[in-house]
């Protein structure tokens with residue numbers, strides 16, 4: 476989706492009520508400096524949202540910190556930096572990630588994996604806005620926005636003692652839960668469109684491919700959808716993305732509903748797929764008429780869903796909207 480287009484928000488694609496609400500919150504949160512906790516299953520877009528919150532008042536850098544990777548003796552130095560000679564091998568002073576994020580956003584991804592001793596230091600950072608590099612006697616002040624994300628239940632971690640309760644309360648002041656893709660399936664066509672565009676792929680989906688994708692539950696959420704598209708595009712040189720190109724888990728979901736466009740296929744349900752074809756052209760018919768008819772058929776086939784119709788037609792939504800206006804088609 477182009478920057479500035481309706482619904483565009485720092486790369487966050489979707490028009491479902493849940494995504495619209497999240498977009499509204501992102502704009503609000505952009506104006507504050509409060510810590511934010513992002514919850515949601517893997518692949519639901521937590522990092523996309525974190526970057527969007529940062530971009531909403533874009534100051535300084537966005538520094539992702541993968542808490543799962545913070546292991547070993549150098550963790551504290553990685554986060555908070557060290558002074559020259561702080562430990563054997565520290566021949567130069569070094570800035571840590573927190574200092575890099577000064578004036579911007581530190582994104583603690585998979586915060587549930589942050590080692591307990593670092594949790595204490597993060598709490599201090601949140602409360603006092605200061606930290607101490609390894610080997611230094613002095614605290615340093617920073618101005619940092621903290622965004623944390625987890626797919627785990629932090630409350631349970633806090634109850635079990637693997638996550639500090641005080642840090643949990645501090646982080647949980649503003650929390651935002653990202654919906655699973657299966658709970659906002661209406662966004663699937665737009666996401667497909669988005670990923671095809673990003674790959675600069677000009678493929679179209681056959682209707683049974685789209686059906687299968689709409690019927691599937693997407694346990695890996697948007698990331699799984701993105702991977703499926705990439706896989707299909709990689710396997711295909713022709714213009715159509717066929718159901719056979721889908722991973723097998725998805726392929727089995729194609730038959731659950733009748734093909735999307737069978738209703739418009741010239742007089743029968745048995746027409747071959749892909750079904751969106753230009754109708755036979757009587758002599759002297761204007762191209763515009765054919766185009767208008769094809770658009771109308773796509774709209775009928777998708778029960779008026781413009782995003783899906785655009786996908787079936789193999790054109791962008793913006794182009795479809797322009798043509799709807801041009802041909803004065805209301806639906």
Ligand SMILES: Nc1ncnc2c1ncn2[C@@H]1O[C@H](COP(=O)(O)OP(=O)(O)OP(=O)(O)O)[C@@H](O)[C@H]1O
Nearest residue numbers: 486487488516517518519520521522523626697698
């Ligand atoms: N609403 C969305 N619009 C556009 N792209 C999205 C959206 N949600 C997710 N993505 C894409 O899906 C992929 C996974 O998103 P992201 O990394 O933000 O998920 P996550 O919740 O952080 O997952 P994990 O917990 O596995 O790290 C990314 O490539 C991201 O660009």
Ligand SMILES: [Mg+2]
Nearest residue numbers: 518521522584
């Ligand atoms: Mg992530």
